[in-house]
Amino acid sequence: MSKLTLAQEALRRRTFAIIAHPDAGKTTLTEHILLAGGAIRAAGAVRARGENRRTRSDWMKIEKERGISVSASVMTFEHDGKMFNLLDTPGHEDFSEDTYRTLTAADCAIMVLDAAKGIEPQTLKLFEVCRLRDIPIITFINKLDREAQDPMALLDDIASRLQLDPAPIWWPAESGNRLRGMVEIGTGRFQPYARKAAGADEDPEHPQPLPLADADRYFEAGEQEALAEALELVEGGYPAFDRQSFLEGHLTPVLWGSALRHFGIDQLLAAIGEWAPAPKVMKARKEAPPETRNAPAPEDVTVDPGSAEVTGFVFKVQANMDPNHRDRIAMFRMASGQFRRGMKLKVQNTGKQLSVNAPIMFFASDRELAEDAFAGDVIGIPNHGVLRVGDSLSESGLIRFAGLPNFAPEILQRVRVKDPLKAKHLKKALEGLAEEGVTQLFRPEIGSDFIVGAVGQLQFEVMADRLGEEYGLEAVFEPSPYAEARWIGGDKADLEDFAGKYRPQMARDIDDQPVFLAKSSWETGYVGERFPRVAFMKTKERG
DSSP: OOOSOHHHHHHTEEEEEEEEOTTSSHHHHHHHHHHHTTSOSSOOOTTOSSGGGSOSSOOSHHHHHHTOOOSOEEEEEEETTEEEEEEEOOOSGGGHHHHHHHHTTOSEEEEEEETTTBSOHHHHHHHHHHHHTTOOEEEEEEOTTSOOOOHHHHHHHHHHHHOOEEEESEEEEOOGGGOOEEEETTTOEEEEOOOOOTTOSSOOOOOOOEEGGGOGGGOOTTHHHHHHHHHHHHHHHSOOOOHHHHHTTSEEEEEEOBTTTTBSHHHHHHHHHHHSOOOOOEEEEEOOOTTOTTOOOOEEEEEOTTSSSOEEEEEEEEEOSSGGGTOEEEEEEEEESEEETTOEEEETTTOOEEEOOSOEEEETBEEEEOSEEETTOEEEEEOSSSOOTTOEEESSSOEEOOOEEEEOOSEEEEEEESSGGGHHHHHHHHHHHHHHTSSEEEEESSSSOEEEEESSHHHHHHHHHHHHHHHOOOEEEEEOSOOEEEEEESOHHHHHHHHHHTGGGEEEOTTOOEEEEESSHHHHHHHHHHOTTSEEESEEEEO
């Protein structure tokens, strides 16, 4: 049992997400943060051979085969007196919705940039999501062990394209084969870089930091003086780190390193522990479950991490992490209170009560029973269809956090199973994947086809792979006659009038909400003009 108060326990939590363009080294960085935090003994190289060298955060079969992350995963570890909840997000743009939902559970983001490529398109998209949610950002410029862009050009890119003030914390001494190390701004402390010897299996330990004036043995002629001059320019030309400005989202501290060579990782972990915010006060509504008799009017409230009632929300549902047991885990981000195993929690939007007897602390796909948890922690709640993405849970059943958005899919396809006798199994499997948020499922009101929607083609490949691996179904995806899906809203009479005229193009989503399937974007605009009292929506709130 913890001897700290609820507020003190919340203060030592650091819940952060790692965001990056594909191939910026995000998964490798995740592994090495776990290694630096003492959570694992060896970091698995993403493309190394043999099961014992796999990454911990990429645990699905398709992730291991392709060396990419396609599902957000959670890893919890304790280091230096603090509890870290690391949320690894998919970098590929086809999974941007999963990333968006994961960022709702994070208090801080680590933006990983490739030192040779700088800011890439997907980095920009993810950054915009962070800006929408006012998430403070720590920048880590990775792959210094390869030839990199000019460091000042990289910082100017951050300033001009992201409208963020970069505050360098360390400064690199060259890159690639000439990388000597890096020096701490302000203190002049130099961290030497130890190069891996040809033919060696393991990377050597990097030497202990020392004053730059005493580090001449690590430099060739003229390099040390050039670094000292660059430092003067940097200290005069860029703002000093200001934590308040960082928390408000105006400034980003910039750290450098090489995740693959475990260089700069300890400094990054120390920065997260020192600067990343503890769980924040969250806005919510106090609202009785639907169909409650004589329910009081809903009111806006704030939930303090140190308050006694256990509250939180489900930001992700993951099925079949253990295929042998057909499990279904809801990832629950706690907002307040002290959760204890065996507690009863109520779902706000259904009024159902859950006894949480086997809560899980995650370590990617590894897990252990959680005896207790506090604000900022992410625990897994095993359930069979009771919990959905966006659900709010609390002891009273009255606290409702803002729902998570669903975005209109960009590609719509028909799906059928090769063996007609397994059509019922396909329905159940598609519903399970839609509840996870892997894809969206639409059931047309006329006809028996299922229409699945996704942001990108890779989602369909992941879906086909999982239907085969986890459900034993050989599914076929075919082009559908529809180009766009829009949720519709308005008065009941207007909706019924519209649905009656467009019955062949009406469908229902997983939440039984009405959806209009348009054959083209022109048709969406045309129908919108004909029915001005009906709203055609690109986003829908879940939960």
